[in-house]
Amino acid sequence: MAWPKDVRRGSAWHRVGQLVLFGLVALFFIRAGLTWNRSGIGQLTDMLLFATAAVGLNLLVGVTGQISLGHSAFFGLGAYTSAVLVGQYGWTPGWTFPVSIVLCFAVGMVVGLPALRLKGVYLALVSIALATTFTQLLNWDRLAWLTGGPIGIKGLSYLPPSWTPFDGRADLGKWFFWMSLVVFVICTLIASSMIRSRFGRSMVAVRDNETAAAVMGVNLAAVKTLVFGLSAAMAGIAGSIFAMKLTLVEPVVQFFTLFGSIFLLVMVVLGGAGSTWGPLVGAFIFVYVRDWASGVGEGNGVLGLFEGTRIGGLGGIVFGVLLIVIVFVAPFGAVGLLRKARAKVVRVLPRPPALPTVANAQEPQPPTTVVSG
Amino acid sequence: MAHKRLMAVFVVAALAAAACGGDDETSTTDAATPTTAAAETTAPADTEPADTEPAADTTAPADTAADTTAPATDENAFVVDTEACEDPDAANAVIEGDIKIGTSIPLTGGPAALFAPFADGFQAYFDYINATEGGVNGQTLVPIVKDDQYTADITKTNVDSLVFDDEVALLSGIIGSPNNAAIQADMNALCVPQLWAATGAPSWGAVDVYPWTTGLLVPYAVESRVFLEYATGENPDVATAALFYVNNEFGQAYAEAFKAQVEEFGIELVAEETIDVTDSGAPSGQLTNIAAANPDIVLAVPLGAQCIAFMTELGNVKAANPDFAPAVYQTATCANQLFFGAAGAGGDGVLTSSNLVDVANPENASLPAVSTYLEAFTSVNADANPAGIAVAGWLAGEMTVATLKKAAEDCPEGITRACIINAARNIDFTPSLFREGLSAVMNAGDGFIAEGTQIISWDAANQVFVDQGDVIDVEGTTGVYTPAS
Known part of the structure; x- marks a missing residue:
């Protein structure tokens, strides 16, 4: 029997393969949610929240090709919206989430306006300005009545509501975990169905050749601003839950600063820009590799060679080198690498062309396909 | 294990009872209530025998505790209430091994x-x-x-x-x-x-x-008061002050205390400058503004490496403004040979404080x-x-x-x-x-x-801290803190 095997997209075998993959991932999260301790679940929750924000960023960067280094501002805006409403105005945390989503969507649309005129490095610069301005605003004395200034807002609390099976503070970690998982799944479903829709093809067209897309009738302004808005909304809801889990917001929280934007971009690239699984895999690698790397050189560090020397920032250096290696080995991210490995065993062939009468409803092409004249 | 937990609960109860010894009946019952509840949660099956037979046991730990712990008999002794804990059993579990x-x-x-x-x-x-x-x-x-x-x-x-x-x-x-x-x-x-x-x-x-x-x-409020007392003792004509601090809880805790205290001392605050937590550059603008206000004293609260940048820049600003010669006090968290030594001439004569012996x-x-x-x-x-x-x-x-x-x-x-x-x-x-x-x-x-400290100043020529005056001890005067909300 010759390898690799050919499997046609949409065939029974293809569906079985997809189900097994989904099943394994679902099993991992369910098992973790039921058996892991509070610290493990806490870390996994952070990972899911970063992945949710990365799903949004992936729509923007990976699918639509608009570089943003300002996503920390949306993540932070979501966090501060919840924190201000809960901490300053006594709202129930759950009701602040829709407000965060709407506010971040609106601000995202507005911020998307420069993208109508700017491209590439210029757009990146504008988005950097957004990230840095956001932390300056948080620190601004005149806004301290709202944001708490440099001290931020502390002592936020979100106990599991009574309708949930979770009981008080002891189940807080689990409550945040399941909530984050549901939010992540919803955002991923929205993103993946968007990518497969007509709108998604417009997004890919904008990424691959803006002029050609416009010529073909894609409304550039609508696509760009809507994607910016949606992307910001996903970062916003992730930020909201992150703030409630952290119980505080302050301007120096890493994910509210430019670092956060860079981290989110790293996750998207690590996982595989443009792919549905990319953000999850990227966030997973980011959180766990960073955690592993931070232990290097410390007392019970991984590299016994460095034990006791405590080189400042060694963990950071190890992490940085790893990133470079991963990008070299897997230029299309971890998901790209896995696909390459899978292709040695199973080759997924596209569906045969659809009948001419249903041409408009044809299956989407993989995101890397060039859709241009 | 359950037995040990039970014992631990009894000891806490005994301490609580001893602490409330002088109180009326109601408060004694209050102190005892959580203990019973804890005993029930720990080992429900043991509750009855524990109530009846080992009555003598209950007093035994109390006696031991009373013998060995002075605070147990002291009206001012603190006894924690573990019933308020998320998991009272964990708080009362004996820590085994390392x-x-x-x-x-x-x-x-x-x-x-x-x-x-x-x-x-x-x-x-x-x-x-x-x-x-x-x-x-x-x-x-x-x-x-x-x-x-x-x-x-x-x-x-x-x-x-x-x-x-x-x-x-x-x-x-x-x-x-x-x-x-x-x-x-x-x-x-x-x-x-x-x-x-x-x-x-x-x-x-x-x-x-x-x-x-x-x-x-040492609480920051104690530290800034000690500085103000020292400064006004050295120079009774002190009339103006400036404040430089890092813009976070640490700096603001200081700033709040200092602002309240300068009023008390009849000193006018003529300049207030801040620096961001992550800012490691020289605070040139801030020190220029402070020098322009020319205060008699300056309280500086930089963070970590900012201590060095502050003093270095202070030296520069002093060199450029010969009339600017205030008494400068830097937070005790900067009281470090490494920081002062790295600041060169700028650190000379800068005051700080320490409640510890100078090991250098x-x-x-x-x-x-x-x-x-x-x-x-x-x-x-x-x-x-x-x-x-x-x-x-x-x-x-x-x-x-x-x-x-x-x-x-x-x-x-x-x-x-x-x-x-x-x-x-x-x-x-x-x-x-x-x-x-x-x-x-x-x-x-x-x-x-820690409510006592010693004002010290840096001698840049000899690279050593020099004591200024005596240790000022206000132990026990700061009481307890009640958060605003």
Whole structure:
């Protein structure tokens, strides 16, 4: 029997393969949610929240090709919206989430306006300005009545509501975990169905050749601003839950600063820009590799060679080198690498062309396909 | 196990009963109620026999406790209520085997990374006690240090991991006001002792609201008052002051105290400048503004490496403005040979304070406490500077061990988290490197251990701190802190 095997997209075998993959991932999260301790679940929750924000960023960067280094501002805006409403105005945390989503969507649309005129490095610069301005605003004395200034807002609390099976503070970690998982799944479903829709093809067209897309009738302004808005909304809801889990917001929280934007971009690239699984895999690698790397050189560090020397920032250096290696080995991210490995065993062939009468409803092409004249 | 827990509960009950001895019947019943509830939750089957037969047992620990613990008979003794805990059983469970002590400090990243030698001093004390005394209560002490880059969200992640993965018995010596503030509510709900927070913010003295968190440093309000008293004593004509501080909880705690105090002293605040936490550049603009206001005194509260930048820039601004010659006081968290030495001429004559013996001063080298410290410290990290922040790490270690020893003494059945916090909140101990005449005392009415300090000034020519006046001790005067909300 010759390898690799050919499997046609949409065939029974293809569906079985997809189900097994989904099943394994679902099993991992369910098992973790039921058996892991509070610290493990806490870390996994952070990972899911970063992945949710990365799903949004992936729509923007990976699918639509608009570089943003300002996503920390949306993540932070979501966090501060919840924190201000809960901490300053006594709202129930759950009701602040829709407000965060709407506010971040609106601000995202507005911020998307420069993208109508700017491209590439210029757009990146504008988005950097957004990230840095956001932390300056948080620190601004005149806004301290709202944001708490440099001290931020502390002592936020979100106990599991009574309708949930979770009981008080002891189940807080689990409550945040399941909530984050549901939010992540919803955002991923929205993103993946968007990518497969007509709108998604417009997004890919904008990424691959803006002029050609416009010529073909894609409304550039609508696509760009809507994607910016949606992307910001996903970062916003992730930020909201992150703030409630952290119980505080302050301007120096890493994910509210430019670092956060860079981290989110790293996750998207690590996982595989443009792919549905990319953000999850990227966030997973980011959180766990960073955690592993931070232990290097410390007392019970991984590299016994460095034990006791405590080189400042060694963990950071190890992490940085790893990133470079991963990008070299897997230029299309971890998901790209896995696909390459899978292709040695199973080759997924596209569906045969659809009948001419249903041409408009044809299956989407993989995101890397060039859709241009 | 259940038996031991029950015993521990009895001891707490006995302490509570002893503490409330002088009260009326109602309060005695109140103190007893949680104990019964705890006994029920621990071992429901044992409740009945425990109520009847071992009545004598109940008194036995009480007697022992009364014999060994002075505070138990003292009206001012602090007794923690574990019923308020998320898991009262865990708070009263005897800690078996090694005693793990977790901490989270900035080892990397930003201006606060210069606090890293704290970890070496901290480690050195536990190594020293393990080597010379075999730990405490026959249990080896195992410190676990994590890096948080002075970022509160990382502190929180670290502490979660310390408590739930490493299963530390207690936390100790966590650096930073925002960092300790971020975990304070959680640790008080979980009833994990958060001892000797290496900051001087007022919140660590909130005995009633956050009993499980205790502070290590001289409260900032005490420090700024001591400076004002010193400055006005030296020059009764002081009329104007300027304030420079880092824009976070640490700096603002200082600023609030200082602003209230200058009014009291009849001094006008003529300039107020701030610097961001992550800003490691020279504060030129801020110091130019301060020099323009030409105040008589300046209180400066920079963070970590910012201490050096502040003094260096102070030297430059002074050179450019010969009339600008105020008495400048820098927070005690800058009182470090490393910082002052690096600042060159700018540090000359700058005041700060310390409640600890100056281990870098050759005159003190013959003191046994200093030589013990230097020897132990060198064995942990021969390359690091043993002066400054490293000494605070040693102090945090020493206070932790003193607490554990007292806990072992007060709770002969075994150390529990409740015993540890009761021991910490009733501590009466003189750390080996404290200046003469100072001691660490806390009780129900006194939420701060360190309330005395010595003003010192830097002599740049000889690279040494020089004492100014005498130790000013206001022990017991700061009482407890009540948070605003």
